[in-house]
Amino acid sequence: MTRMVPHPLLSLGLLAMWLLLNGPSLGHALLGGAIALVAGWALSALEPERLRLRRPGAMLRLFGIVGLDIIRSNIAVAGLILTRDRKGKRRSGFVKVSLRLRDPAALAVLSIIVTATPGTAWLEYDPETGVLLLHVFDLVSEEDWQHLIRDRYEALLLEVFP
Amino acid sequence: MTATLMWGALTWAQFALAAAACLASWRILRGPRAQDRILGLDTLYVTVMLLFVVTGLRVGTSFFFEAALVIGLLGFVATVALAKFLIRGEVIE
Amino acid sequence: MIWMQNLPLWVALPAALLVVAGSTLTLLGTLGLVTLKSFYDRLHAPTLGTSWGTAAILLASMLVFGWTEGRLVLHELVIGIFVMVTTPVTLMLLGRAALYRDRGEGSAEVPEAPPEPAPAEQP
Structure with a gap:
């Protein structure tokens, strides 16, 4: 799970923004999800440390x-x-x-x-x-x-x- | 009744934002230093972006949002590049 | 304006108030940009427009379009978050640029630069 989605917060935020800009539909959800996942991988290649939020x-x-x-x-x-x-x-x-x-x-x-x-x-x-x-x-x-x-x-x- | 209310509010908003854009342009032209001009340019971008949103509200289409978003993006990139130039341009001199 | 004919009062009144408040705040901010005396004072003026000026106008737009389209319209949130996140970057860079230039000229107005860490010896 952590290897598939290294930055869950970033990926969720990107997906939400994609859907806000394009209007919610299944196709856009799939496309936006794919982009969000790839962006998460790209970021984990750039920055090894993960952001942790508490409370x-x-x-x-x-x-x-x-x-x-x-x-x-x-x-x-x-x-x-x-x-x-x-x-x-x-x-x-x-x-x-x-x-x-x-x-x-x-x-x-x-x-x-x-x-x-x-x-x-x-x-x-x-x-x-x-x-x-x-x-x-x-x-x-x-x-x-x-x-x-x-x-x-x-x-x-x-x-x-x- | 409500249309009149919204008409008044939107007209006021358009005049106020247009005046704000003029004031920001005055600061760009007047200076006195480069950082003042860049600050004025940044303000002008934000004001015009808001003017687009208000115009979109008046006309009733959401096309103006895309334009406003583009203006916002351009303004950010332009200001960052100019501010960076102020710091680095003098280092090279 | 015909498309606004049948807007109910509970949508129109808050939207109108928000639009007027937001644009007036932005106008006051630019008025400060023109009248204030020093650059560091003027650095504060545009934040009026980028904080509640933007937020109020975007909220009004969300309200009106949300009612006319019959669903929750959240487009404006993208612009709002974008402005919220980028303003600190631009203002911080501008402030640092001004500080750098003023220090370079030896202006007495600005505080001293923090002591530089000793540069590594070049062989």
Whole structure:
């Protein structure tokens, strides 16, 4: 089973996308399934390590938290742009956060979260020291942002990716 | 009644997105630096993609989705290539 | 617009609200792109359009086409996921490019580069 389908998540995702784009039918299910299988083999030739996910509950909670945060920061940034930066009182700046995460897939998810949220931008990550450089749109205190990244997102990501 | 509602919403959306595309183009033309222009181009791609989706909604066909998907793909590849060029082009100089 | 004549209100009202909200957010994002002063501030502006601007418009389209076609329409999900996954890559690369260029010019605005690992000795 593992040799036939080395990357079940990737193959399932590809099959789902194929069916979404072409409309569900038996022929497309067969064709998409074949393509998904071949893509799985190709990936296993490229990258020997398999991605393991634990605790789907924590992952769902992360999705919920991130969705809410994105809505909230959308409103906050839109308000800041409309009020002309609180009449010039807004200050932006760079924040350094040292991360405990080392797994590349987990870092990729964290980068999606940080960039998708308006108001924070991921600039640079140093794999030697694990220090992440962020740019924050509305910087009140650096410690708040370090706590936010470390406790709100990183802790959950550490649970999902062992 | 509902047709009028949707007509108003879609008209507003088309005007807003067209204005957004103009603002993004202004940033492309104005600069001042290369990274600003690329950021403007990326924004322009996303805005025009959304404009296509809204137009598809107005006309009632799903052909515009394929176009929107292609625009999204092209925008991604173009921006990545340009940003990469900013980093590497100066290394060679 | 004739094809929308018999759209029920419970579909049309949320769809209209979503379309207006999404396009307005995108417009505000580009307004920020024009008015904000520094490049790193402007880097935040397009994310308004790529997060909820895109999501709201795609949700509205799913709602309307789902009702008129009489089945669950999920085409838009592909665009949504695609935008969600590619935006971080482009913005991160642009941010790094800007950082690299500013450091190359010795700008005082940006933080120092992390210390380079010692290069291997060339014989």
